Amino acid sequence: MSSPRLASARPERAEVESFQLDHTKVIAPYVRLIGCEHGPAGDVISNYDIRLAQPNETTIETGGLHTLEHMLATYLRPRLEGYIDCSPFGCRTGFHLLLWGEHDTREVACALKAALEDIAYRTEWEDVPGTEPESCGNYRDHSLFSAKEWARRVLEQGVSSDPYERICV
Numbered sequence: 220m221s222s223p224r225l226a227s228a229r230p231e232r233a234e235v236e237s238f239q240l241d242h243t244k245v246i247a248p249y250v251r252l253i254g255c256e257h258g259p260a261g262d263v264i265s266n267y268d269i270r271l272a273q274p275n276e277t278t279i280e281t282g283g284l285h286t287l288e289h290m291l292a293t294y295l296r297p298r299l300e301g302y303i304d305c306s307p308f309g310c311r312t313g314f315h316l317l318l319w320g321e322h323d324t325r326e327v328a329c330a331l332k333a334a335l336e337d338i339a340y341r342t343e344w345e346d347v348p349g350t351e352p353e354s355c356g357n358y359r360d361h362s363l364f365s366a367k368e369w370a371r372r373v374l375e376q377g378v379s380s381d382p383y384e385r386i387c388v
């Protein structure tokens with residue numbers, strides 16, 4: 220039985236930067252700095268919005284998004300110092316990228332472009348890691364075909380280092 224006080228209290232709510240962003244104003248594909256978090260020891264973690272698909276116009280199919288996730292983990296890590304993680308947005312239009320330290324969006328966009336070129340032109344199925352039940356949580360839902368299509372599409376449109384203006388690297 221819940222107490223009346225708990226039942227009437229509204230849960231504590233966080234202000235999340237990503238929900239303040241006007242998704243109708245941005246022009247994908249782009250790299251955007253969401254923010255930097257400062258730890259108690261002085262460490263900095265920066266969080267980027269890696270937007271590959273135009274919000275509310277198109278989405279990346281789950282198989283393609285999943286394979287892009289595995290390939291970006293493989294190809295972005297060696298290109299970006301302080302790489303922590305790159306994980307897909309639930310809206311399937313892009314990825315969060317977490318890095319130690321502060322980085323210019325241009326540097327991130329250049330690394331992303333090089334990783335997408337690897338995916339589009341130099342990746343075979345044998346190169347995709349985590350395609351067995353032992354190494355992935357949904358190994359059947361992969362599509363290198365879709366990942367390559369999206370990589371080519373993004374490269375054709377250009378990766379911008381700014382979400383509002385096309386400043387392609």
Ligand SMILES: [Zn+2]
Binds near residue numbers: 285355356
């Ligand atoms: Zn997986």
